[in-house]
Structures are given as structure tokens and as C-alpha cells.
Amino acid sequence: MFNKLLSLVIALMCLTSTLFAQTLIKGKVIDEASNEAVIGANVSIEGTTVGAITDFNGDFAFEAKGEGDKTLVISFVGMQSIKQNVNLNGNSIDIGQVEMASDAIGLQEVEVMASIAVDRKTPVAVSTVSAEKIDMKLGNSEFPQVLKSSPGVYVSDAGGGYGDSRISLRGFDSENVAVMINGVPVNDMENGKVYWSNWAGLGDVTKTMQVQRGLGASKLAVPSVGGTINILTKTTDAEKGGSVFMGMGNDGYLKTGVTLSTGMMDNGWAVSTALSKTTGNGYVDGTAFEAYSYFLNISKKINDKHTLAFTTFGAPQTHGQRRSYLTEEEYERNGKRYNKDWGYRNGQEFNTNENFYHKPQMSLNHYWTINEKTDLSTSAYVSVGQGGGTGIISEDRHYESAYRDNSTGGIIDWDAYVANNRNEDGSSKGAYRAGYNNHLWTGALSTLTHQMNDNWTVTGGLDLRYYLGEHYQQVEDLLGGDYYVDNQMKSMPARQTQVGDKVGYHNDGRVQWQGLFGQIEYNKDKLSAFFSGAVSHQAYQRIDYFSYESGTETTDWQSFLGGSAKAGANYNINAHHNVFINGGYISRQPFFNAVFLNYQNDINPNAVNEKIMSGEVGYGYRNRGFKMNVNGYYTYWQDKSFVKTVWEDGVPYTANLLGVNALHKGIEFDMTYRINPKLTVTAMASLGDWKWLNDLEDVQIFDDQQNAIDTVNVYIAGAEVGNSAQTTAAIGVEYEVFPKLKLTADWNYFGNLFADYDPLRRDSEEYKGKGAYEMPSYTLVDLGFNYGFKMGGFDGIFNFRVNNVFDTDYAVQGLQGGLDDAGNMGMSGYYMGLGRTYSVGLKMSF
Secondary structure, eight states: OHHHHHHHHHHHHHHHHHHTOEEEEEEEEEETTTOOBOTTOEEEETTSSOEEEOOTTSEEEEEEESOEEEEEEEEOTTBOOEEEEEEESSSOEEEEEEEEOBSEETHHHHHHHTTOOOTTTSOSEEEEEEHHHHHHHOTTSOGGGGGTTSTTEEEEOTTOOTTOOEEEETTBOGGGEEEEETTEEOSOTTTOOOOGGGGTTHHHHEEEEEEEETTOSOOSOOOOSSEEEEEEEOOEESSOEEEEEEEEEGGGEEEEEEEEEOOSOTTSEEEEEEEEEEEEOOSSTTOOEEEEEEEEEEEEEOSSSEEEEEEEEEOOEEEEOOOSOBOHHHHHHHOTTOOTTEEEETTEEEESOEEEEEOOEEEEEEEEEEETTEEEEEEEEEEEEEEEEEEEEESSTTGGGGGEEGGGTSEEEHHHHHHTOBOTTSBBSEEEEEEEEEEEEEEEEEEEEEEOSSSEEEEEEEEEEEEEEEEEEEEEEOTTSSBEEEOOOTTSOOEEEOTTOEEEEEEEEEEEEEEEEEEEEEEETTEEEEEEEEEEEEEEEEEESSSSOTTSSBOOOEEEEEEEEEEEEEEEOSSSEEEEEEEEEEEEOOOHHHHEETTTTEEOTTOOOEEEEEEEEEEEEEETTEEEEEEEEEEEEESOOOEEEEEETTEEEEEEOTTOOEEEEEEEEEEEEEEETTEEEEEEEEEEEEEEOOOEEEEEEEOTTOOEEEEEEEOOTTOBOOSSEEEEEEEEEEEEEETTEEEEEEEEEEEEEEOBOOGGGOOSGGGTTOOOOEEOOEEEEEEEEEEEEEETTEEEEEEEEEESTTOOOOEEEEEEEEEOTTSOEEEEEEEEOOOOEEEEEEEEEO
């Protein structure tokens, strides 16, 4: 009896030890292409919730119960999943280093062309936003808004119309921030600006977006004074599949779309496509919109050495705008949604300012692996932009404001306007016109990379661009008259115009660009360093069809040389600590309007390049679940282009105001702490100090015979740079309540926000020593949740998001006025930010 009882106890002990055996599984996950750690990959036993998340070094470790053969699944958004067999037997299992490949064909080559920064290697301050984060946080916000919690970034809704957002980096507007899509520059070739309404569909097709603050890692001679925004779109999915999605939100917002991919087929071809439609009434009154987006990528893997990829995408759209700033009185009377630029005509919504544009971009990329050490990536691209914006053309610029009726909410009574718009001779006092800004942009970008040995890599390439911009106004509606008399054509008498006729102005701008760039990199053990240089030739030509006789309308080409030189180094002290430093110099050619003055063919003989010197130091810390960066920057800007025109007896005379300098300096901090597999906290703070450095006094203006006719003063020394918050902070929380359900909360603070102003208007000595007008700081809170589920063979994601939860009233942008009687700085008006908005979305993938 005793022996039987003992045998039973021993058997139970063996069974218990088997049931509760713990097997430690550990390893490291890296990116196959970059050899960098894959952070946040999910590692689990198939069919269970037992597992772990990789840390900032790509490491993972967890204990699994039971015994026998199991399947380990490693997955990460944007990577191909990996399955590996393991045997649970109570002994520790180290699967070693696992390499994950991208789920997109050709992405690695695009990353090289776009100069994507690598953590703890590339010596620049950088923030990266994944497609997963874009899906989670974009909702019905505009594409640039996903960057608002990044250090040094300020995003403004501006007037609040669809696609009208503006973005600045370290106090520099878009003309001083390089924006690149798949490595191709998209800043306007004439004025350097970026119009986000042209790229409204990017949120659907972005694979990753990276903000490199400061000089950045781009090898091209691009205007990266404040930084570089690198956007990589989807290429071709490596696996067959697709998705359908639908979103709804406040003010009639509705979005539907579909994506499809064949994956890599046996014949080497692969195709991916995406289509969407978005409509809504707009949060701001009178800003209804209708937008479409499309994306197509076709790839062909010819052999182990050659791959061809064709990509085209675009976003045709039409939307109403709010172009006029609100006064405090107008805001208090009509609220933050108020827009005084619209009304009703024949019972239909009619906006003075409507934007319409379509700017498709097409590129053909060739990736050539010449040998194991040498690669050549080449992109030939073309962009054709068509569209513009509407407005009123009239001798009385503010004629329509006489029909703004405060008793009906302060909107324009267009029926009354039309009834009174006809002169006795049948002509229209004012006409509804469209200002067109069409363009043709072609270019080629080729990058050769050669690995000399294990430590040294050289890169060189060619950057060619040609741009033709066509600018004119056209009559769209006579608003009750029989014709409109246009007297703007200086080469001809006043003429009667009809719908479809050009009025106001008609001119072309041509731009040529040829650039060479090169870089040498050193990587060994803990040290990585680079030196890069670029030189560019830019030439402008202007053709004016309205102001000059035939045969005299075309200027000679005006040529300028520019370039940049950058260097930097990163040193990994150990597995946790790293430091970096970078510095550089940019000589940037003047913009088109600084070369041709007064919107005429008047050539500025003294146009000079702007000079920018910048330096930065940074420190990073990485540990299990914790990542932190802090950096300081110093950017000195010399010879900011200012041109002042004065009129003498009806004749314009111009002076180049050289020697205007500014200093942008600051400290930036960002942190991510994965407290446990369910809870992650992020934080950032950015403290900037951006000011103009000097006044200009008694700058002489000369006539054609070099006789001094006037003097110009500019008093801006010590005045803060406006139009961007110099102090920002953010805290974000992401919590997984239970598997597949994530809650997100974001708190953002914006302070030291100074109004926008024209420095040239500070021409009175009363401005001397006075700062800019400081607008009220504000705080915003956003909430959301994502829930993933499976249904009928589909992987579903349900998304809900509320922005500005507390419906905070705030001014996101302002226009400074003059001095009042007491000598205090005044305000002309504000753009009010959006109140509470919400969106719900459902995406089903297969």
C-alpha cells in the first residue's frame, strides 16, 4: 500500500513539473536592410498571448509554460512576419539574431535615395512617424498634424480650410524646410513653399515619415535650414492582399477607400494601388471640400541585379478657404467658425476664395546592384500641376465687404452684390476670377553608392530639374454684367473681357537646376562620421505677356551658384549612451521674386545668396524600454533677402536690404518609456529663442542715374521671429487595455507664440527696441482608441478619435498691426484654431 501511494505521489510531482515547466526564450530582432534593432516587434507563441515586445536594442525575453514543439511568431508593422519552431523543455532557448525583411519591394533603395537617418548612427536630431501611428492618430486631421508632438515643429491650421495647414521647423517656414517625397524635392521651384492641399492623399499611402531637424542627412543641395521632412510612400507590397476602409466625422466628413496588391508574382511583376474619396462641409463656415487620391506602383524584378519601379500618385481637390483674419470683435460676435469670405448666391454656398488643384507626380526608378559593393539608384520624375484659387477682381479691392450683413451672421449677401454690380454701360464693377498657377516640373536624380571596405563608403550623384510655371488670372463669372473692363495689360489699352479671358496678369517663370553632390562615410565599431558637399546652379527666366510688347517680353537667364557643406559624427559610448555633433554651411540662391522685382521683368542686379551657418550637439540614452534624446542647436542666418520698393512720381525704385541677420537657437528633448508591454509614455519639450539681430538705418535708394532719392529704415533688432510657437511640449500615453484594444491620450502645449509681421513695415523709429506681439499660449488634449479584431477572414481595425477634447478656444496664427497711441504693439486679426472634432473609422484587411 505504501509503495502504491509513493508511486502516485511521484507521478503527480512529475506531472506537475511538466505542467508548470518554464522555458526561457530570448533573442534579438534586427532589420535585414539596415542591421538596426527592430523596436516594438511582437514575439509570441502561436495561438497564445504569451510573449514579449522587443526593446530599444531589439532584444526580447519571456518565459513559456508547457513542453513540446511550438511555433514562435515574430511580427511587426511594415515587416514580413517570421515563424520559427522551438521545443519547450524547461531549458533556456536563445534563438540568436533574427533578421526581418520589409514587406515592401524596393523600400531599401528608396531609403538610400531619400537619405533616411539611422538611430545611433546618423548624427542628426530626428523624429520618425510610422504608418501605424498615422493610421492611429490622423483621423480627419490634416496630414501635417501627425507631427505636432515632435520637437521643434509647429503646425497651424491657418485659415482652417481643407489642405491649408502650414508647418514650420525651428521657426522656419516651408520655404526654408526641405520636403521630399521618396527622395524627390517638392518645394516650389520659384518660391520654395509647400502647399499641403496638393498632397492631401499622402496619409493613405505613407509608409513612414521622418523629420530631420536642422541641416539633416540629405546629400542634395536643398533648403534644409530648419530641417527636412522625408516622406516615403508605399512601394509594392511583398505579399498579396488589400483593404477597404471608411471613415466619418464632424461636419459631414466622409472618407472611403480601397487598397489592393498582387504581391510579388512568379514572373517578377508586382502591382499595388490605392484609391480614396473624401468629402465634408469643413469645420470653418463656407469651407466645403471634395477630394480624391490615387496611388499606383508597378515593380518588375528583372534579375538579381535590376529592378524597375513605376509610381504615380495625386490628390485632385476643391475646397473653400478662409483667407481673412478675424478681429476680436468679429470672433466674439460670430464665434471661432466664422468666415467672412463667403455667403449664399441663389440659395447655394458661394465662397470668394475657393482653391482647386491637381498635382500628380510620376516617377520611374531603376535600382541596379552593380556588384556586392556598388549600387546605382536612379529616378526620373515629372509633375504636372493645374489649378489655382478664386477671388474678386475689381478697382475697389474691398467692394464685396459692403454686402457683408452682420444681421445674418456676417456673411456676404451675394444676391445683393450681383444686383448692384452692373454699371450703366453694362460693364461689371467686379468679376469673379481664378488665379491659375500651372506648372510642368521634370527632373532626374541618380545616386551611386560604393563601399570601399568595411569602414568607408562613398556616395555621389546628379540632381537635374526643369520647371515651367504659368501664372495668370481668368474671368470665371461676370456677376451680373455683360463684360469686365481690364486695364492691367500695360502694353495695350483697357479692353473688354468675357468669361474665359485672361485678366490682371499673365506671365511665365522658368527655372533650371543642375546639382552635383557627394558624401564620404566612416563606420567602425562605436564611431560613425560623414562629410558631404553639394554644389548647384540655378537659373531664372521671366516672360511677361501683359506688361511688354511682343518681342520684349522675355528676360535673359539670371544665374546663381549655391551649395552646401556638412559634416557630423556619432559616437556610441556603450550600449546605452551616445553623443553626436554636426555642423554645416549653406549658400542658398535667392527666390524668383527677389530676382525679378515689382512683379515685372525688372531685374535685380544686386540679388545675392543667403548664407546660413548651423551647428548642433546631441546626447542619447537607450535602455530596456526607455529611450531619450536631448540636443541643442545654433543657426545663424545672414543676408536674409529683403527688397524694399518706394514710389517717386509714379515710378518704382528698389533697394536691396542686405545685412539683415537672424539667430535661431534652442534646446530639444524627447523621450519614450515602455513601462511594460501594455503601457508606453512619450514626452517632448522644445525651447526656442529666435530673434532678428540688427536694425538697418538710412539705406539709400537710387534712381536710374544713381541719384539718391530716398532712404529706408528697418527696426527689428531684438524682435522675436513670428508665426511659430517658440516653446512647445507634449505628453502622450498609449495603453493596451486588453489584447488588440489600445487607448491613446495626447497633451500638447504651445507658448511664446508671436504674431506674423512684415519686418519692412517696422520703418519708424518708434519700433526701435520693441519686440513682436505675443499671442496667448494654449493647450490641447486629444483622445482615441484602436481596436483590432478578426471577422470572416478579414483583419479589422476600428478607430475612434477626438481632437481638442475640451473644445478650447485659441488663436493658432495672428497678423500683427501697428503701434497704438500708447506705443504698444497691436493686432490686425487672428486665425482661430479648430474646436472639438471627432472621427470614426473602420479598416478591413485581407
